[in-house]
């Protein structure tokens with residue numbers, strides 16, 4: 581049932597240079613979306629199936645709130661079913677989405693990150709894009725809105741895959757999927773991969789082996805393809821690396837936060853060239869916060885009450901850098917002016 585929703589995407593993918601990836605990813609999706617795979621999966625699948633069928637409306641993927649609306653709006657029991665079905669997939673980390681009158685105001689203003697990225701990255705028109713750790717697909721929709729030909733999102737967190745399937749019931753894109761896979765599940769390629777652009781945003785610090793993550797991304801790209809890397813950095817200490825001994829901003833799985841020079845060195849070491857730092861932004865409690873769609877604690881509760889420049893553990897508060905880099909070989913991609 582669930583896999584049927586992904587069939588149009590796999591058909592599209594089969595007609596791209598990433599065709600050979602389709603069969604292994606389809607098998608993986610079938611395995612991982614099996615209801616016995618995860619204790620919460622049957623409930624999430626039920627929430628997905630409970631979503632009301634609503635006639636297609638006008639879709640806007642290039643808006644900050646990725647949206648679909650029907651003229652008169654959706655009211656009454658369908659509106660209620662929509663809201664409660666989506667709420668059953670709480671917490672919503674990335675958004676906003678505006679679906680038939682329901683605004684999913686997610687924990688993160690992902691539109692802000694997208695605006696920073698879009699200003700820096702090469703034109704996406706007709707590009708084949710890989711979004712590693714793509715969450716519920718918010719950036720994938722924005723990439724389609726910017727003209728991408730097809731976006732393969734992967735994320736090992738099943739709840740986010742289910743969120744994608746839910747929003748896509750209304751946004752109806754068959755050139756985007758978020759599949760249940762990690763970076764380490766990508767085919768180990770002997771030769772160059774097919775992707776023009778690879779996004780890795782908010783993932784590198786979660787990886788124990790940063791070099792292996794960058795090597796995977798390098799392999800997935802075609803010669804001359806572009807990496808868009810967004811990760812936590814040390815803002816005032818370009819040549820150091822923080823390896824938090826315990827938690828970082830209450831997160832258990834933050835392995836390394838490099839200074840900018842160190843990060844550049846990692847990218848050089850992976851073979852990338854033309855490494856550029858496009859943006860460095862301190863994460864604010866306006867960008868990442870609790871909302872009715874993410875009712876747990878958020879950034880404000882992870883900062884030191886005495887000094888918000890520090891995390892609750894005393895580390896530098898989260899600052900994120902966005903870098904672009906190019907795989908060697910052939911010409912690059914056109915950049916915005």
Ligand SMILES: Nc1ncnc2c1ncn2[C@@H]1O[C@H](C[S@+](CC[C@H]([NH3+])C(=O)[O-])CC(=O)[O-])[C@@H](O)[C@H]1O
Pocket residue numbers: 673674688690693712713714715734735736737740761762763764780781782783786810
């Ligand atoms: N090995 C892995 N391979 C792929 N994904 C992974 C892995 N491990 C964790 N993830 C996934 O990486 C994402 C990290 S969030 C960034 C989301 C989006 N990109 C963003 O830029 O907002 C962090 C943040 O909130 O910034 C989660 O969806 C994990 O499931």
